[in-house]
Amino acid sequence: MLDTKWKPKGKSLTVLTTSVMAVSLLLSACVKSKDPESQDAGSDPQVDPSNPYKKHLEITWMGHNAIGKIYGETPMQKLIEEKFNVTIKPVPIDIFNQEQVNLYFADGKTADFIRLNGTLAGMSAIMDQGVFKEIPEETLRKYMPNWMKALEGMVDPKIVKSSMYYDGKLYSVPFFNYAQLQPWVMAIRKDWLDNVGISKMPETMEEYHEVLKRFTYNDPDKNGKNDTYGGHGLQLYLKGAFGIGAPDVNYYADKSGKVSATATTDNYKAYLKVLQSWYKEGLIDPESITDQRPQQRVKWSTGKIGVLADHPWWYASNTVGNLTKMLTDNNPNAKVEFFKPFAGPDGQKATGNIPFPGMQFGFGFGKDTSDEKIQRIMAIKDYFAADDEFWTRVFYGEEGKGYTRTPEGIIQVTPEYQNVDKTVAEGSNQYFALRPDTWEYQKKNIIYKVDMPAYDIAMNSPVVYNTVNFVTTSTNKAAAKSGAAVNTLVREFETNAMTGKLDIDKEWDAFKKKFLEVGGQAIIDEYQKQYDAVNKK
Incomplete structure (x- = not known):
């Protein structure tokens, strides 16, 4: 039986900003700010300094699912629930099915955490419906400093700020990762x-x-x-x-x-x-x-x-359902x-x-989601950005079962976990653990030498x-x-x-x-x- 209690093996990664004292109450107790100008966490009436997760919350979660797959209760979900004192209720919807998504919101349904398949510009029709709750930028930066630092380390902060707004309002936590810096090959x-x-x-x-x-x-x-x-x-x-x-x-x-x-x-x-x-x-x-991606991949x-x-990511050997293995399995x-x-x-x-660098729609909050739920969700997602070890545990599964490491330290997904149905059953990959990954982290931990040719071409080619x-x-x-x-x-x-x-x-x-x-x-x-x-x- 899978042990769902995450046990850190070493010092957690901490990437801190001047406001991290306030955020530390929403992260683990081991993460502390050294900035004397950080805000006094005790000034937040919704947070108990001795136990930031004292109040149990129930959160409905519309995550980034695998195409065509619906998620239920999973071991990775339990890891998050235990650490952050929440109960997560996955929303049974395929975010890649636009008709299904439209009907869901048209019926007046919502969720606390909402991740949809689209850019910020492409989400305009849904945002205009009043589905999402507006987020003050100061709240975003207060409770998600590690997430924002990762973004602004990849993209000019001026571009981050300008492109994450929709008609002057902030409806989503911005998202970007190394893959969006890389064109197709x-x-x-x-x-x-x-x-x-x-x-x-x-x-x-x-x-x-x-x-x-x-x-x-x-x-x-x-x-x-x-x-x-x-x-x-x-x-x-x-x-x-x-x-x-x-x-x-x-x-x-x-x-x-x-x-x-x-x-x-x-x-x-x-x-x-x-x-x-x-x-x-x-x-x-x-x-x-007229072919869509499924028909293309069959051919x-x-x-x-x-x-x-x-x-290039879709050809990489550690991508579940990758195009290389898809071909060689048959030939x-x-x-x-x-x-x-x-x-x-x-x-x-x-x-x-590849789009001009800007912030995609990361995830938003339902219009009726309370501030305390928003802060808890932000704490969960920011911790993924702050702590590589916990993120790895949730994204890839338990070490030795979901993945191993090569002598060079590269994560190697086990054959069992290269099956999409298995990752859906476990709740691993992006459904919970979507975060702004950097190219530096990927090169060090994820990219095999055999997969580098595609990435090298992508990173060194002229782009339109x-x-x-x-x-x-x-x-x-x-x-x-x-x-x-x-x-x-x-x-x-x-x-x-x-x-x-x-x-x-x-x-x-x-x-x-x-x-x-x-x-x-x-x-x-x-x-x-x-x-x-x-x-x-």
Whole structure:
């Protein structure tokens, strides 16, 4: 039977700020401030200095679940409950199911701890419904100093402060981690390259084109059937080769400070023509237009595609359900390698699918959640940020069962805990233990040498950002109003252009005109104001 009593083996990690005396009452008794200017914890009427968790609280918890999984009572939950004198009630909802989430809140339901799958900007519709309780920034900084220090160690504090607000209000604890500093990379079947007679990774768009042709028509899996395509997510490096970010529309400021939409540029038009020609050649799976991530991964794992774009984390050997193991489980002879962004017509090269650094929606509190529950939840989450040992215990499970360490000190997840159903049953991983991890911690404790090639490419590649390439200080209301219509227009135009349903040259001017009319111009104008407000002399 799993021992749910966490027993520290050494000195806890403490990362303290000037306000930590107040926070120490909400952390463990062993964490003490040396700052004489810290506030007197006894001045807080809701906290007993001798026992900060004396009052038992019941907390409803909507955590970061594994895709499609529902959580119940778990051993990791009990660790937290015992340490912080709470009873946690997991909310039975899949946060990745947007329809399920919408219906939950539409019915008037809520939770004390709410983690949803979306950026702060993407959460605007739900925040506008009044689901979340507003948080004073001073409360956040008072009770979560370790969490905030981790964030501001990765991202400029000015960006942290500006991007965590929504229309001037703070509805969530901001979140960011090392993975969000890393763009996606492209994996490739090295065994397929060998089978089709290609000896090196593609370095130009023409060489990439040749790989796709051979992966489609030269029987790369040697099964005697014409049943493969080059890959999925083929556009990642291709867009980078034209200076375009991964989503439908991006708004970039040039060197002179003028903001424009990438979807109306000559580079985007040139990109569409390449995409159309490749589709005509049969190199792009028609189903990729509508495939979602589950369908994409089935095709990767069953050997139907030879190139796949994703974040390096998803290929890492200690990621539960990782893409490498997913493939080799079905084909032990498969070899996965990674290639750098290739050069486009003008020599430009870049990767993407990474937002300009800013704070994602971390977690919020239900509108009816009491202040004492908010403080207790903040204490729990801040302790995860402060104490690596406790975080490791909850995230990976019990040492010797959930993980072991290599002689170099790298955490090695045991085979049993690489199963998603097992981690759900244990309550390990991100459901409770989501925290702002730093790249320094990951390199020291998590990243295996075998996984570094993908991370090295990600960290050393030129990047084109999603949405904008500059700091914004508020929500773009024009984008909130018309962004969906603009994105739909661009997505439909790209799909019809790629599949040859329209003549790009003949329709180009009409497309640009319509883009501006349905809201593109208003969005550009508002982003220009935001850019000028931050960068004016």
